[in-house]
Amino acid sequence: MGKHAYIGCVQDLSRHRRVRDQRCVSAGVNSSPAQGAMASAFARTQNGRVASSRAAQPCRAPLRVRAVATTAKKDSSSAAASKAKLTPEVAKDLYYDMLLGREFEEMCAQMYYRGKMFGFVHLYSGQEAVSSGIIRALRPDDYVCSTYRDHVHALSKGVPAREVMAELFGKKTGCCRGQGGSMHMFSAKHGVLGGYAFIGEGIPIGVGAAFKSAYKRRVLGDESSDSVTCSFFGDGTCNVGQFYESLNMAALYKLPHIFVVENNLWAIGMSHMRSTSHTLGDADFPYIYKKGPAFGMPGVRVDGMDVMKVREVALEAIERARRGDGPTLIEAETYRFRGHSLADPDELRSKEEKAAYAARDPIPQLKRVMLEQGLATEDDIKAIHDRVAAEVEDSVKFADESPKPEKGQLLENVFADPRGFGIAADGRYRYELPGFTSGTAAVS
Amino acid sequence: MALQTSIARCNARVGRAPAARVAVKPQYVRGAAQVVAAKKKEIMMWEALREATDEEMERDPTVCVMGEDVGHYGGSYKVTYDLYKKYGDMRVLDTPICENGFMGMGIGAAMTGLRPIVEGMNMGFLLLAFNQISNNCGMLHYTSGGQFKVPVVIRGPGGVGRQLGAEHSQRLESYFQSIPGVQLVAVSTVANAKALLKSAIRSDNPIIFFEHVLLYNIKGETHDGDYCQSLERAEMVREGTDVSIFTYSRMRYVVMQAVAELEKKGYNPEVIDLISLKPFDMETISKSIKKTRKALIVEECMKTGGIGASLSAVINESLFDELDHQVMRLSSQDVPTAYAYELEAATIVQPNQVVEAVEKMCSKVAAAV
Numbered sequence: 001m002g003k004h005a006y007i008g009c010v011q012d013l014s015r016h017r018r019v020r021d022q023r024c025v026s027a028g029v030n031s032s033p034a035q036g037a038m039a040s041a042f043a044r045t046q047n048g049r050v051a052s053s054r055a056a057q058p059c060r061a062p063l064r065v066r067a068v069a070t071t072a073k074k075d076s077s078s079a080a081a082s083k084a085k086l087t088p089e090v091a092k093d094l095y096y097d098m099l100l101g102r103e104f105e106e107m108c109a110q111m112y113y114r115g116k117m118f119g120f121v122h123l124y125s126g127q128e129a130v131s132s133g134i135i136r137a138l139r140p141d142d143y144v145c146s147t148y149r150d151h152v153h154a155l156s157k158g159v160p161a162r163e164v165m166a167e168l169f170g171k172k173t174g175c176c177r178g179q180g181g182s183m184h185m186f187s188a189k190h191g192v193l194g195g196y197a198f199i200g201e202g203i204p205i206g207v208g209a210a211f212k213s214a215y216k217r218r219v220l221g222d223e224s225s226d227s228v229t230c231s232f233f234g235d236g237t238c239n240v241g242q243f244y245e246s247l248n249m250a251a252l253y254k255l256p257h258i259f260v261v262e263n264n265l266w267a268i269g270m271s272h273m274r275s276t277s278h279t280l281g282d283a284d285f286p287y288i289y290k291k292g293p294a295f296g297m298p299g300v301r302v303d304g305m306d307v308m309k310v311r312e313v314a315l316e317a318i319e320r321a322r323r324g325d326g327p328t329l330i331e332a333e334t335y336r337f338r339g340h341s342l343a344d345p346d347e348l349r350s351k352e353e354k355a356a357y358a359a360r361d362p363i364p365q366l367k368r369v370m371l372e373q374g375l376a377t378e379d380d381i382k383a384i385h386d387r388v389a390a391e392v393e394d395s396v397k398f399a400d401e402s403p404k405p406e407k408g409q410l411l412e413n414v415f416a417d418p419r420g421f422g423i424a425a426d427g428r429y430r431y432e433l434p435g436f437t438s439g440t441a442a443v444s
Numbered sequence: 445m446a447l448q449t450s451i452a453r454c455n456a457r458v459g460r461a462p463a464a465r466v467a468v469k470p471q472y473v474r475g476a477a478q479v480v481a482a483k484k485k486e487i488m489m490w491e492a493l494r495e496a497t498d499e500e501m502e503r504d505p506t507v508c509v510m511g512e513d514v515g516h517y518g519g520s521y522k523v524t525y526d527l528y529k530k531y532g533d534m535r536v537l538d539t540p541i542c543e544n545g546f547m548g549m550g551i552g553a554a555m556t557g558l559r560p561i562v563e564g565m566n567m568g569f570l571l572l573a574f575n576q577i578s579n580n581c582g583m584l585h586y587t588s589g590g591q592f593k594v595p596v597v598i599r600g601p602g603g604v605g606r607q608l609g610a611e612h613s614q615r616l617e618s619y620f621q622s623i624p625g626v627q628l629v630a631v632s633t634v635a636n637a638k639a640l641l642k643s644a645i646r647s648d649n650p651i652i653f654f655e656h657v658l659l660y661n662i663k664g665e666t667h668d669g670d671y672c673q674s675l676e677r678a679e680m681v682r683e684g685t686d687v688s689i690f691t692y693s694r695m696r697y698v699v700m701q702a703v704a705e706l707e708k709k710g711y712n713p714e715v716i717d718l719i720s721l722k723p724f725d726m727e728t729i730s731k732s733i734k735k736t737r738k739a740l741i742v743e744e745c746m747k748t749g750g751i752g753a754s755l756s757a758v759i760n761e762s763l764f765d766e767l768d769h770q771v772m773r774l775s776s777q778d779v780p781t782a783y784a785y786e787l788e789a790a791t792i793v794q795p796n797q798v799v800e801a802v803e804k805m806c807s808k809v810a811a812a813v
Contacts, residue, residue, distance in 0.1 A: 143556070177589035186588035193555060194588065201575055204545045208552020215558060219534050220505055242575075245545025252540065413586045416593035416648040420627050422676045422723025425730040425762065429676070430723070444723065444758075 091375040098128035098363050099388045101152035107392050112342045117168045121182045124152040126337035129362035131156045133310025143229040145193040145206035148183035158190040165395035171402035178405045200240030206231030207246045210257035226322040230258045236267025238288050251296035256321035259329045261288045268340040269348045292329030304332030305360040410439030490660040492634045493523045496641035510537045511563030520565050521660045547573035551580045555592040567602030568614035581650045582625035597644045599653035604792050610780035615745035628721035630654040630692040634664030639673035656694045678725040684714035688732040691742040692718040702798035721751050737768040738805050747775035768809045
């Protein structure tokens, strides 16, 4: 039971498989049997691919990496210990969240190839333990800032799957009214600060939200202000100047900000080994967590395929931030099962590497632990699968049925204050001209 | 000396501003009883900007300042002089040298509820912050579907100074002008500097606020009380009939110097200070052109892709039939600003060029008539 990989559509070589495959086929797809056949063919191909790779490689024991570069004392109080302990509620929530992320992303792949979403779509499959492990430990008033690989961060933070899918379909019911798209997921309600196409440009934004949190406390005197911001980004981003500028400022001003590097070893086709220099004295690997202490904050490297380990580290970093002790740099060793984007042929990564990480898939790992420790029964898990499948199905149906944006949306959100479009020749502000609300006014 | 006169002329002729109320007090001079009108205190532009910042920070606790040397050093042009003593190190934040980083931090803070004023020590340094200004400042309200606003003011000194070399003599208004979602404002007098900065701080839009290196020490009066000037309206500097001269920032004074000459020669130019470089105040602009039927743009940015290029295009498109002469532009040469005084002077527009341009435009039209 412990060797199942979740690549492609949900596949579980248990008795539930046939039911689930059918669900896969029918999920969110309206009409034709031809489409249904395509989907199940897709599922079968994925099945086949997984089976062959599993047969070829012996299963490797999960690498339990927990390196800590820090002089900060580990919080060994009983409160911290009990928080880190997995209760059934927490375990099931983590499982649900990771599964939702996986099913959602795999559905995105289907929808993309079916012509329902366009442009650049970057899927998160494989990295779920990082998103769930960290974001599910946050509060609603905490913030998350991401890059273009942001769908699952938004979902983990609580943005409804419907809103994310509708945004991906470019519908006006999307979280950004269809104006952002895959790479720009924002939610003011759930504290998702974006969604950025240029890597590195989101990190200072996250630091800014942390600045506000500290400002509220230190300047405005609100003792209860202790909201934390987590910025997520990849190994490639760690060579961008803004990363270092942000590390410096966050440490300097002791801001409640957590830097999370999702090191999946690849920046499109650029291997981490080829782009990043080693710390002096290291021979084997360019560790990113070691850059933390250089800027005055603890750096932690964690097994990003193990949601429990990620959660443990996250809780410590969050507590540290809330206490006012400043930022933390977390390097999560993880892997994306798919290419950089749906347009990436993904020819440079070796089969062996992919198989090794497939064997460490975080979702079956957690399932195994839950069953072994009695945190959930088979029925509980099936119920979660059903719930997730229904939710993803519903999100596609909602997105499909939602209306497209009207032209009237064209000019509405350019300025928060529409006087920014200026004054027309007849003395009226341009936003007062007829045609402004239908998107046809001349605004320059 | 000529510059001082033209400045005084400018200040006296700001038509849109309400007249400063002058207090009349009895003043006793030794040996005689005299009633003298007590003048309102004249301050320098940097003091006016400082007053605006101080007043707005006092009024709204979410207003803060970020930038290099804005705190303990007092600001490289003294705009935030000693404000850190009153408001503390976090509200007047001395940043490290990382423009893109602290611009982004300011934007993130703005998105989540603060109202930062981010200073570029020299506007040219903000080239390093172009990523944040373009992508996040300008576009984020739109890409988030209106969920987050970015009420930042990005301010600093730009323009050609005195032999500061190419990199410290840049005019970034033309580089920023295409960014959707930002407003560009250029101040020129003590009065409009204070009033516009107050408005900019209160605006929910991101405002890029251009000051000029050579104008910080000019003297003038500010408006009374809590006066805020509209960010979208141009200023009538001098009403006239012969030609509409559109200008902004320091070039306003160059134009008024030329106007002194032109008046002697019998010309009657209308001078309009654009104030809002983006969006253009088409009401004031079109009213003026309909009256004079001639347009001359005098600017300090480079000719290629400058503010004047945009304005000229807009005038040609929307006011073609009102024109008796093609729109003329006097802009800086498309060259890096040299260090040597003579070359620097040859790079930017000088008053005699303005005089020649007006003479040419008016005589050509007169000859045609």
